[in-house]
Structures are given as C-alpha cells and as structure tokens.
Amino acid sequence: MLIPRHDAPPGRRRPTRLAGRRPGRTTGDEEGSATVELVILMPVVFGLIFLGVQAGLVFHARQVALAAANQGVVAASVEEGTAEAGHAAADDFLGQVGGAVLRSWNVTATRDADRSAVTVQARPYAILADLVPEVSATAQMPTETVRGAP
Structure with a gap:
C-alpha cells in the first residue's frame, strides 16, 4: 500500500511504501501455498x-x-415389412453411424398386426472409466395395412 509523502512540494507528492512491506514478498508461512492449492x-x-x-x-x-x-x-411397419427388416x-x-459413438449395441424388433417396435440398447464410449450408463431407445409405429373396400 502506498501513502503520499508530505515533505514534497505541494502538487508533487511522491508515494512511499509502508514500512516493513516489500513488493512480491510473502510471510514465511505462505510460501508454497499456491502449489498446494493447485x-x-x-x-x-x-x-x-x-x-x-x-x-x-x-x-x-x-x-x-x-x-x-x-x-x-x-422399415418394419410398412405393409410388406417384417421384424427382420426392421432389425x-x-x-x-x-x-454406418454408431461405430464412432457406440462400443456395442443390441437391436430387438417386433411386429404384429397392429404395431411395430424397435428397441436399441447400446454402450457409449467412456473417457475415463466404465462408469457410463447404457443408453436405450425405443420407437413404435402402427403397422400399415391395406383393407379392402366394404
């Protein structure tokens, strides 16, 4: 901390340092504390x-x-589609796409007269450890059917 000196002519006061303080110096008990904090x-x-x-x-x-x-x-829900086509x-x-993001995956597909569904379960890549949760996604759609005229 700087304080003005009073022995200089008015208008030209030169700052001086407080006694006992040197710039850039710390007390002995603080040396190395920045390293420990980091x-x-x-x-x-x-x-x-x-x-x-x-x-x-x-x-x-x-x-x-x-x-x-x-x-x-x-693919599974079209009129001529099958569960195998959806899979x-x-x-x-x-x-094509998942190899860059997923380590492994499992696909299950079902189709009946009314509804088609595909479920994908996958394990994404991990940065540090294998603590990454498995991701799962399911898509459902009505199965297309063509009915005759009444």
Whole structure:
C-alpha cells in the first residue's frame, strides 16, 4: 500500500511504501501455498471437464440409438415389412453411424398386426472409466395395412 509523502512540494507528492512491506514478498508461512492449492484444485477442475464431455457423449449416443430405432421401425411397419427388416435397417444404420459413438449395441424388433417396435440398447464410449450408463431407445409405429373396400 502506498501513502503520499508530505515533505514534497505541494502538487508533487511522491508515494512511499509502508514500512516493513516489500513488493512480491510473502510471510514465511505462505510460501508454497499456491502449489498446494493447485495440486488440490486441478484434479477437481479436470474431473468436471471430463464429466461434461462424457455427458455430451452419452447424450449423443442416445440420439444415435433413437435415430437407429426410428429407421428400423419405419422399415418394419410398412405393409410388406417384417421384424427382420426392421432389425436389419437399425443394425445397418448403427453400422454406418454408431461405430464412432457406440462400443456395442443390441437391436430387438417386433411386429404384429397392429404395431411395430424397435428397441436399441447400446454402450457409449467412456473417457475415463466404465462408469457410463447404457443408453436405450425405443420407437413404435402402427403397422400399415391395406383393407379392402366394404
């Protein structure tokens, strides 16, 4: 902290330092405290960053699984479609798009006279550990039927 000197001519006061204070010096008990603070704080900061990135990967994996389920249910629900066609369409989509986001996936497809459904269960890639939840997406659609005229 600087205080003005009073022995200078009026209008030209020169600041002086308080006695006993040197710039850039700390007391002996504070030396190295910044290093200790960084050692404690940086893992927490990096953990939060990795957690945010992992949450983004899980969200993206969920969107890919949902898109694959939609592709499969559209193929299964057409008039001449089958559950196997829905399974193949979802699996093909995941083979093209999911390999960059998903480690593994499982597709199940069902079709009856009224409704078609495709479910995709997948494991996204993990940044640090295998603590990533499995993502699952299901798409359902009415099965197309052509009825004769009454």
